[in-house]
Amino acid sequence: MxxxxxxxxxxxxxxxxxxxxxxxxxxxxxxxxxxxxxxxxxxxxxxxxxxxxxxxxxxxxxxxxxxxxxxxxxxxxxxxxxxxxxxxxxxxxxxxxxxxxxxxxxxxxxxxxxxxxxxxxSATDLAVRDLEELLVAQIANWEIKARLATWRAMTSHLNNVYPQLRQDEADGLFELGAWLLERRWPDGYPRIVYAFENFRQVLTCLLELIGRSFEAKGQIFELPREHKRIGWNASLYTELISDFNVKANVVWLLTMELTRAANLIISAVAAELDPLYRLTEGYVLLQDGDAFWGIELSRLQHPTPKPDSVPQVYSLQALIDRTRVELDGGDPRSEPDIDLYAVDVSEWARPTD
Known part of the structure; x- marks a missing residue:
């Protein structure tokens, strides 16, 4: 053995x-x-x-x-x-x-x-060993906080026609966001540091949208369907359903991007720390669809970043604005649609100022 x-x-x-x-x-x-x-x-x-x-x-x-x-x-x-x-x-x-x-x-x-x-x-080599032991402990902690073991289930909730999260999933993501913000990563592991900062930037953007637009409904956080709560008003209905559709598409795009970011961490750890890292579990998969329409699994990955590159800040407003343009205002009753898998989310979310 x-x-x-x-x-x-x-x-x-x-x-x-x-x-x-x-x-x-x-x-x-x-x-x-x-x-x-x-x-x-x-x-x-x-x-x-x-x-x-x-x-x-x-x-x-x-x-x-x-x-x-x-x-x-x-x-x-x-x-x-x-x-x-x-x-x-x-x-x-x-x-x-x-x-x-x-x-x-x-x-x-x-x-x-x-x-x-x-x-x-030597004392220097012992210090490096101790540092790597602490680093792998932090990576194991990230796995738990990011719920990698149930990633498919969590992404299926966000990818729902009506995006939602369980209360414990939402609480866990906000806790993860705070934990990542506190981290000070060591020098000498550029791919790992880049990957974690990239993951944090994407998660921050998603959490901003959840915090701003989702609402609690029992033990569920969901994107509210305001267009279902009004009396007959054609112009207001169009405005509200368009807003919902734009935000739903943004949730789906950020869920895909967060999956890519998680897999970038997995690749970075395997490259710089442990070549056998998650060799059994593999990469995390994005789950889309449901039992009625059919379930689709996707392995989404970012290319390896160039040396000395810096993770991009993701602007939620820039992503919303670009998505609204691509959806021609967002009304789902009109023709425009987005091939979500073909979108360069980082480009759409690039700050414009």
């Missing part, structure tokens, strides 16, 4: 960083290569690289080495239950279901190796 794809970005960074990418077996100290995928691992082996193995201290299998029924299952793939070994010494530690290597012996093996690594590592 090489790389365990169920291990989080935080646990992998702790395991490999504190082991200095070397086997924990005494006197082995073999430098280990990260096993990206099986075909790549075969190529690395052919060229003499030793593939690192993320070994369980306590097995996840009842008949496995050092299985402990009292150990919480949710902790099996965490740093505390993993040790980095070369294939040879992984096999030795696990031989005969770990009979010669009980749990405390493997934990001591790991601790001794990590102490030796710390003693041999």
């Amino acid at each position: 090489g790389i365990r794809l169920s291990i989080s970005v935080v646990d992998r960074k702790l395991l490999w960083g504190r082991s200095a990418n070397r086997c924990a077996w005494p006197a082995c100290n073999q430098r280990l290569a990260l096993n990206l995928l099986n075909p790549e691992a075969d190529i690395l082996r052919d060229h003499g690289a030793v593939i690192g193995e993320e070994a369980h201290i306590r097995s996840a299998r009842q008949i496995g080495p050092r299985y402990d029924p009292q150990y919480p299952r949710e902790k099996l793939d965490t740093y505390g239950n993993l040790v980095l070994l070369c294939p040879t010494h992984h096999a030795i530690v696990d031989k005969d279901e770990g009979a010669a290597w009980p749990t405390d012996a493997v934990e001591n093996l790991k601790a001794t190796h990590e102490r030796a690594v710390d003693e041999a590592t």
Whole structure:
């Protein structure tokens, strides 16, 4: 067993960083290569690289080495239950279901190796390691706050014909916006810093629209249909339905752009911090449609930003104005429509002053 794809970005960074990418077996100290995928691992082996193995201290299998029924299952793939070994010494530690290597012996093996690594590592390198551990913890926190696990469901609510969010989703997005505004990102990771700032700019624009135009209805925040609340008045009806249609299109455009921004973060983290980041979960998908009309899933991505580029500020008013022009005023009863997937949202939302 090489790389365990169920291990989080935080646990992998702790395991490999504190082991200095070397086997924990005494006197082995073999430098280990990260096993990206099986075909790549075969190529690395052919060229003499030793593939690192993320070994369980306590097995996840009842008949496995050092299985402990009292150990919480949710902790099996965490740093505390993993040790980095070369294939040879992984096999030795696990031989005969770990009979010669009980749990405390493997934990001591790991601790001794990590102490030796710390003693041999310069203060500067230790500071870099500590910084990267903090950075991956912030990224894991972003995943939770941004609700990546339920991204499809959240985007389907915003992409509704009548855009809406659950109260907890709306509260979570506003909390995320404040959290991102507080962040101070470290130097040395330009793609990650760019991607998070780009995500923040898009989210800020969306939150401005939600805060300005959505209203609470029970446990739902929704874009109100004011045109449904008036008596017969043709000119006022046209004004209100046009305003609703323009804002609904802007919500859809910003939801698409936020999905692109989230995927830009995923690509940046994989490029600068952990090549296996979200290799199992993958990118987040945008969900459009419903069970009646059919559900459509899309993977939307930004191109890699040019070096030294600066994230753009998104102007909600500029985006609303451009959308209204493209919709010829916004009345959905007229012909104009927008191919939302073809829109360069950043261009439409570029500040005009």
